[in-house]
Amino acid sequence: MKLTPALAAAALLALPAVAFDVDATDWLELGGELSGVAGAPRLAGWGDPLAGSMVKLELRDAAPLAPAFLVLGATQVDLPLLGGVLLPDPGIVLGPLATDAAGMVEHAMAWPVTAPTGLDLYFQYWVLDAAGPQGFAASNGLLATPGAPATGSFPATWQNGTDCASEVPIQVHAYNQDTYILRQSLCTSYEGPFLHLLLGQEKALLIDSGDGAVGLGGTVGAIIDGWKASQGITSYELVVAHTHSHGDHTGGDGIFAGQPNATVVGLSKANVEAHFGFTNWPLDIVEYDLGGRIVDVLPIPGHQDAHLAFYDRSSANLITGDSLYPGRLYVFNAALDGNWAIFAASMQRLVDFVALRDVRWVLGTHIEMTAVAGVDHPFGSTKHPNEHVLELERKHLVELNNAMQSLGPTPVIDIHDDFIIFPIQ
Ligand SMILES: [Zn+2]
Numbered sequence: 001m002k003l004t005p006a007l008a009a010a011a012l013l014a015l016p017a018v019a020f021d022v023d024a025t026d027w028l029e030l031g032g033e034l035s036g037v038a039g040a041p042r043l044a045g046w047g048d049p050l051a052g053s054m055v056k057l058e059l060r061d062a063a064p065l066a067p068a069f070l071v072l073g074a075t076q077v078d079l080p081l082l083g084g085v086l087l088p089d090p091g092i093v094l095g096p097l098a099t100d101a102a103g104m105v106e107h108a109m110a111w112p113v114t115a116p117t118g119l120d121l122y123f124q125y126w127v128l129d130a131a132g133p134q135g136f137a138a139s140n141g142l143l144a145t146p147g148a149p150a151t152g153s154f155p156a157t158w159q160n161g162t163d164c165a166s167e168v169p170i171q172v173h174a175y176n177q178d179t180y181i182l183r184q185s186l187c188t189s190y191e192g193p194f195l196h197l198l199l200g201q202e203k204a205l206l207i208d209s210g211d212g213a214v215g216l217g218g219t220v221g222a223i224i225d226g227w228k229a230s231q232g233i234t235s236y237e238l239v240v241a242h243t244h245s246h247g248d249h250t251g252g253d254g255i256f257a258g259q260p261n262a263t264v265v266g267l268s269k270a271n272v273e274a275h276f277g278f279t280n281w282p283l284d285i286v287e288y289d290l291g292g293r294i295v296d297v298l299p300i301p302g303h304q305d306a307h308l309a310f311y312d313r314s315s316a317n318l319i320t321g322d323s324l325y326p327g328r329l330y331v332f333n334a335a336l337d338g339n340w341a342i343f344a345a346s347m348q349r350l351v352d353f354v355a356l357r358d359v360r361w362v363l364g365t366h367i368e369m370t371a372v373a374g375v376d377h378p379f380g381s382t383k384h385p386n387e388h389v390l391e392l393e394r395k396h397l398v399e400l401n402n403a404m405q406s407l408g409p410t411p412v413i414d415i416h417d418d419f420i421i422f423p424i425q
Pocket of ligand 1: 191193246248322365366
């Protein structure tokens with residue numbers, strides 16, 4: 001990636017009230033201060049330097065009401081400058097910004113969003129200061145090292161309904177230590193839905209509860225108990241939310257309703273809005289904090305009015321429910337209720353959202369395609385002998401959106417290698 005001034009300037013925002021995860025290991029103070037009127041200016045950083053996440057930089061102990069320049073670079077050069085040392089390569093110089101009466105500059109910025117994982121960035125402030133040896137003071141250098149998204153794995157194959165004598169009702173797969181993917185057996189429901197369980201430090205988010213009657217409570221409870229024990233967590237909460245309200249995604253809700261420390265999000269759009277705090281549906285995006293783990297929640301109506309997508313920043317996985325998975329992407333009442341256009345708009349917003357972020361995998365909630373391009377298992381089949389893999393990628397979302405934008409206003413079935421756009425009425 002080339003870090004351009006335009007990119008960084010566009011990322012700089014004045015956002016006073018943002019919650020930050022403090023993760024000191026990502027921020028290294030390097031020294032190199034050049035003292036001024038108030039001593040050595042200090043520069044500190046907070047937040048997870050992950051693409052799209054908010055980070056905060058704070059300069060203190062600088063000259064009050066003085067022009068200040070923020071230097072950003074991708075390498076450390078240690079160049080002698082104005083009686084001090086310039087640490088970052090001066091790839092970008094932002095400013096002048098102004099210190100306040102207390103000699104501070106504080107601002108939030110979105111981590112450069114097109115930055116590939118692992119890009120280090122060096123920061124240093126230079127402040128006009130008559131007390132500096134050559135009219136400038138400088139802060140310590142600051143190195144931010146983005147944490148890589150947590151990786152994970154998929155099983156070689158999912159239970160596919162071909163051997164019901166040996167299948168368990170719910171297949172549990174640990175994608176990694178704090179992310180689980182559960183699949184309800186096709187032997188119990190031809191939908192064979194997938195459920196996603198994300199574990200944060202304060203709460204677990206179960207996305208969907210399956211098609212019902214498969215002993216899900218014990219399965220989820222055991223995962224959570226194991227997680228709590230491994231983390232030394234005693235107080236914990238479970239939130240059961242949904243990609244959307246259809247029965248094959250909500251059938252297990254009753255198991256959790258009324259349980260201690262469990263919240264089941266209601267199914268109506270109003271319930272969903274109230275729980276997540278949407279104020280401008282479907283345009284706003286909510287940051288949902290599980291405790292040290294932020295999930296961005298986006299309304300993507302079309303398949304269903306209250307459909308959501310979930311972007312897990314820790315894994316960079318995007319959970320797309322029934323709006324994108326390797327199968328038939330049903331758009332119900334496509335013409336009748338205008339859902340065709342609504343779905344197209346949702347996919348455009350989702351593409352716009354991920355354009356600024358890493359996406360490792362796009363994960364839906366069913367598999368209906370076979371491993372043969374463009375060929376699906378018949379509707380209602382409870383055996384999927386040659387299933388497509390669950391995981392899709394950014395390119396599939398882009399392909400879906402391009403199709404939706406180019407197919408025009410009249411709903412039409414459109415077969416792709418890895419999914420089928422499937423309007424109904
Ligand atoms: Zn479904």
